[in-house]
Amino acid sequence: MSSRVTNARAALLSLALLAAFLGAWEFSARSGGSGGGAALDPEYAALLGAAAAQGGQTGFPMPSEIAARLWELVRDPFYIAGPNDQGIGIQLAYSLARVAAGFLLAAAVAIPLGFLIGMSPLLSAALNPFIQVLRPVSPLAWMPLALYTIKDSSISSIFVIFICSVWPMLLNTAFGVSSTRKEWLNVARTLEAGRLKTAWKVILPAAAPTILTGMRISIGIAWLVIVAAEMLVGGTGIGYWVWNQWNNLSLADIVIAILLIGIVGLLLDRLLGVLARAVAWAE
Amino acid sequence: MSNAYVSVEGIARRYPGATIFEDLWFSVNRGEFVCLVGHSGCGKTTVLNILAGLEAPSDGVVIVDGQEISGPSLDRAVIFQGHALMPWMTAEQNVAFALSCRHPSWPKAKLREAAQAALEKVGLGHAAQKKPAQLSGGMKQRVGIARALAIAPKMLLMDEPFSALDALTRGALQEEVSRLVTEADQTAFMITHDVDEAILLADRILLMTNGPDARLAEVVVNTLPRPRDRANLHHMPGYHELRDHILDFLITRSRTLAGKQPAGWDPKAVPEVRPAAPQITPPPPRAAA
Incomplete structure (x- = not known):
């Protein structure tokens, strides 16, 4: 009861803060935006067009302009009008597809490998130095090597996603597996459950919540990295779109992209959260 | 000892610089309920783990059904603490x-x-x-x-199975186990430090001295007739002698006997006592008038 009241009040406060922020933004953009083009030679302005004539200083977009632009983009998100002009939905779909491919590939490698590392102290100690050195490397540092060897920009960005999402899943899986309760393993041993059966029926469910936590961290990192990777390799995707709109100097589009990236990231995290709840267990 | 289902032959657990127990010999017959009683640190749980096959002894062997064991088996089910x-x-x-x-x-x-x-x-x-x-x-x-x-399973191994429960629940579960084990004529080995639990359930009670260097000091044969139930256990003739004997052991003798080997001590033939047997216990002396 009291928590519902608090939730309602928190939501109200959130809305108020948002309104205040947008209001202040709108107000300051309106009052500061004018006056830049007054000193320009009108002939020069006519030659270059209004925007360029202001010396590249388009005013920072107002929330109302951004809302109008957002409506424009969202009304037809999946149009394709040429390689450089595709709907925002298509760009997001490209990015999501790359993240999904890299992430699933990483899961397919990291979870079985993490399982082995978690079960074998020897393997764990032997692989630990490699993992510790490679883990802190920015995934983008791999990009030149990927481009050189793979020779395909799209697959290279998938590889970068793979590299950045493999570590949290690997380490969490290994940790979850190695911290399986001894008593559960003893139960399996006294029941003469085979290795495979023990792994599948005891260790995997015991480690599943920890593994899911790793996957949740990974998908968050992957979604961060895909924007940067697509800015580098170009072509398609929301990261490329952001960079393209920067080159077009359409700041409203960039603000919109930031908003959409945030929302998609939130949804990805929630999706993994639902999965985590499905495998959670309580003592 | 042809009826022995389990025969423990000289097992020991040693760590570098410390011997928890050694030269432990005992057997559990088919259909028999044996309890191992001793203080913490005498290696009771290790003994059970060795019987279960979860741990290997530093020395000695365990023979089950005529075969030396090398690991856990479905024939020896464990009820964990x-x-x-x-x-x-x-x-x-x-x-x-x-x-x-x-x-x-x-x-x-x-x-x-x-x-x-x-x-x-x-x-x-x-x-x-x-x-x-x-x-x-x-x-x-x-x-x-x-x-x-x-x-x-052919044998049930229990490691203080009721120690984490409240007294009321513990009593109910003890009777439950007693009933189930009797029904199935189950061979069972249990670790406990609850004296009444041991008296209720066991046919024989093995008493261990304190560790380190713990050893089996005595085997108490429980001659109280079956079926026993908790409500009437303490009214049975011989119950108090049996209980006092075990308590005396736990309170003093487990400590005084620790680490010492009496002269002529044979770990393979630990003395058996029957404190509850009517022929040994004299009638309780009435207060002199």
């Missing part, structure tokens, strides 16, 4: 998991049916679909018992 149920499985799934190890060829439906039956035997038919987190401590341990008994 913590219930050791898998929290992600329902009660029924926990029992069915054990059954599926015993009977790999059984279809799912048959496993579920047998698991349900095993749970009904311990009075938990109604809780089959509950996860351990939804069960009380006593109910969890009941599921543990059902899991151990469902696979029809």
Whole structure:
């Protein structure tokens, strides 16, 4: 009861803060935006067009302009009008597809490998130095090597996603597996459950919540990295779109992209959260 | 000792610089209930783990059914101190998991049916679909018992199975185990430090001295007639002599005997005493008028 009241009040406060922020933004953009083009030679302005004539200083977009632009983009998100002009939905779909491919590939490698590392102290100690050195490397540092060897920009960005999402899943899986309760393993041993059966029926469910936590961290990192990777390799995707709109100097589009990236990231995290709840267990 | 199902022959547990126990010899006969009593640190749990095959002794062997054991076996089911149920499985799934190890060829439906039956035997038919987190401590341990008994082991090993329970629940479970073990003529070995529990359940009670260098000091034969029940146990003739004897051992002699080997001590033939036997106990002296 009291928590519902608090939730309602928190939501109200959130809305108020948002309104205040947008209001202040709108107000300051309106009052500061004018006056830049007054000193320009009108002939020069006519030659270059209004925007360029202001010396590249388009005013920072107002929330109302951004809302109008957002409506424009969202009304037809999946149009394709040429390689450089595709709907925002298509760009997001490209990015999501790359993240999904890299992430699933990483899961397919990291979870079985993490399982082995978690079960074998020897393997764990032997692989630990490699993992510790490679883990802190920015995934983008791999990009030149990927481009050189793979020779395909799209697959290279998938590889970068793979590299950045493999570590949290690997380490969490290994940790979850190695911290399986001894008593559960003893139960399996006294029941003469085979290795495979023990792994599948005891260790995997015991480690599943920890593994899911790793996957949740990974998908968050992957979604961060895909924007940067697509800015580098170009072509398609929301990261490329952001960079393209920067080159077009359409700041409203960039603000919109930031908003959409945030929302998609939130949804990805929630999706993994639902999965985590499905495998959670309580003592 | 032709009837011995388990024969423990000179097992020891040593760590560098310390011997927990050594030269431990005893046997458990078919259909017999043996309790091992001793203070913490004398290696009781290690003895049980060695019998279960979960640990290997530093020295000595354990012969089960004429064969030296080399690892755990479905024939020796363990009821663990913590219930050791898998929290992600329902009660029924926990029992069915054990059954599926015993009977790999059984279809799912048959496993579920047998698991349900095993749970009904311990009075938990109604809780089959509950996860351990939804069960009380006593109910969890009941599921543990059902899991151990469902696979029809030749021997039941119990490591202080009721020590984490409150007194009331513990009493109910002791009677339950007593009933189930008697019904099935189950060979059983249990570790406890509850004297009444040992008297209620055991045919023989093994007394260990304190560690380190613990050894088996005495075997107390429980001559109290069966069936015993908790309500009347302390009215049975001989009960108090038996209880006093074990308590005396736990309070003083487990300490005074520790680490010392009496002259002529033979670890293979530990003295047997029958404190509750009527021919040994003199009639209690009446207060002189």
